[in-house]
Amino acid sequence: MSRIRPDLFVIAAASVVLIFHPALSSGQGNRDENSRLDSKCLAFLSAGTVDGKVRLTCFKSTPFFEATRKEEPNSVRLRVRRMELPDFRFGRDYAEYFDGLPWRDADVIFEGAIPALNNRKYEFTDDNVRPAQTYAYWVATDREETPTGPVAVRVRDPRVWWSWEEIERRLNDLVARFPDVVEARVVGRTVHGRVLRALIAGRRDRVLVLVGSVHAGESGPELIIPAFEQVLQEHGTLLKNVGFAILPCVNADQRERLARGYPPYLRTNSSGVDLNRNFAAGWETVDYNYGLITTDPDGMTYRGPAPASEPETAAVMRALEGLTPAAVLSYHHLASITGSTFLYPKAASADSDYAARCRELNRVYRAAMTPEDLKEKPVAAAAGCTGGSLPAWIYDNFNVPACDVEGDRSAICVRSALDTATWDDLKQCQERHARAIVALLTAMGEER
Numbered sequence: 001m002s003r004i005r006p007d008l009f010v011i012a013a014a015s016v017v018l019i020f021h022p023a024l025s026s027g028q029g030n031r032d033e034n035s036r037l038d039s040k041c042l043a044f045l046s047a048g049t050v051d052g053k054v055r056l057t058c059f060k061s062t063p064f065f066e067a068t069r070k071e072e073p074n075s076v077r078l079r080v081r082r083m084e085l086p087d088f089r090f091g092r093d094y095a096e097y098f099d100g101l102p103w104r105d106a107d108v109i110f111e112g113a114i115p116a117l118n119n120r121k122y123e124f125t126d127d128n129v130r131p132a133q134t135y136a137y138w139v140a141t142d143r144e145e146t147p148t149g150p151v152a153v154r155v156r157d158p159r160v161w162w163s164w165e166e167i168e169r170r171l172n173d174l175v176a177r178f179p180d181v182v183e184a185r186v187v188g189r190t191v192h193g194r195v196l197r198a199l200i201a202g203r204r205d206r207v208l209v210l211v212g213s214v215h216a217g218e219s220g221p222e223l224i225i226p227a228f229e230q231v232l233q234e235h236g237t238l239l240k241n242v243g244f245a246i247l248p249c250v251n252a253d254q255r256e257r258l259a260r261g262y263p264p265y266l267r268t269n270s271s272g273v274d275l276n277r278n279f280a281a282g283w284e285t286v287d288y289n290y291g292l293i294t295t296d297p298d299g300m301t302y303r304g305p306a307p308a309s310e311p312e313t314a315a316v317m318r319a320l321e322g323l324t325p326a327a328v329l330s331y332h333h334l335a336s337i338t339g340s341t342f343l344y345p346k347a348a349s350a351d352s353d354y355a356a357r358c359r360e361l362n363r364v365y366r367a368a369m370t371p372e373d374l375k376e377k378p379v380a381a382a383a384g385c386t387g388g389s390l391p392a393w394i395y396d397n398f399n400v401p402a403c404d405v406e407g408d409r410s411a412i413c414v415r416s417a418l419d420t421a422t423w424d425d426l427k428q429c430q431e432r433h434a435r436a437i438v439a440l441l442t443a444m445g446e447e448r
């Protein structure tokens, strides 16, 4: 013991020297000044993408702001460091991936004075970035060694991940172009107040309903809106026999975070509730999938404090209660693309008539979407949706086929699961899903 303690003392003394070493503490007088300058200079570092560029913002910390109050706005020099993270995997890696990254190994991409807005806020734009790449950033002032950070951002192709603005623009465009056919119905708001609208066309008494992005980091708007557009443009006559309604982006707040560059997969809404566990169906069953528990508020599958507690859930319910759905598909799988695997409610696994109707829905969808896979596997539908899911709620309340649309083993789905699918991948999938939806509407129209 006695041999170790002197060593520890040396280490402790060295740290003290380091802490008080920086030049900023010299000549500033009293103890108070020293303890102030001991603090971080920068705070609230954040990053996001705007028009394919990375925008960083941060503020002087309160002690640093006070210490530099009398200086000129551009008296402080900043150093921005950046590290490319090609091994970051969407859907596998989460926020902890960025903890403890070695900032000394990062490239210095900027050094210089940036005028502080109102002598407090800094903004920096990095336009030398590549799509489908993840970056970590650190920022330091010339008064300190250890930078603030990292903050991480993923540069997503805006053609593959549509922003909320883009989704709204496209919905408005459809309403404007087909004013006599399309009804836009406000069905609710998100936690952050985004207005959720369903677009409805055709008959109201027998409606195919497509719901997107109940899980934020999963597919929806990029497949559903183009399919709706294609039906209006090229298959309007189908709508005499059947209705078609879309609610393309339910978990809009969290999805927008992803579109703006938040790197890891997001599942819950911004209150931390898994919307596909929040519907008032099978609430008495607790689900233990993925090693998570639906009653655990810390878990990604948390069902929420009460059935339909979330405004997004209530919006989906309102959309459906205002229609007579004949079938409901809810798009899942990761990023913007899904496959043609259907999951129907576990609660219906003993209901052979209902299961048969879901399987038939899937057969029609697959036959049109991936005819090349048909011989190998004509139907890919299984009981899988848990209590609290949208399909479980539809089953209980409408008894019409309702399925989550999930990915498959195709190369495109594998890429999309890692958020590396390209615009060409998306275009191909838009065409396939549109074909499948036209086939479904045709079959549903003929059934009458």
Ligand SMILES: [Zn+2]
Binding pocket: 215, 218, 276, 332, 333
């Ligand atoms: Zn999902």
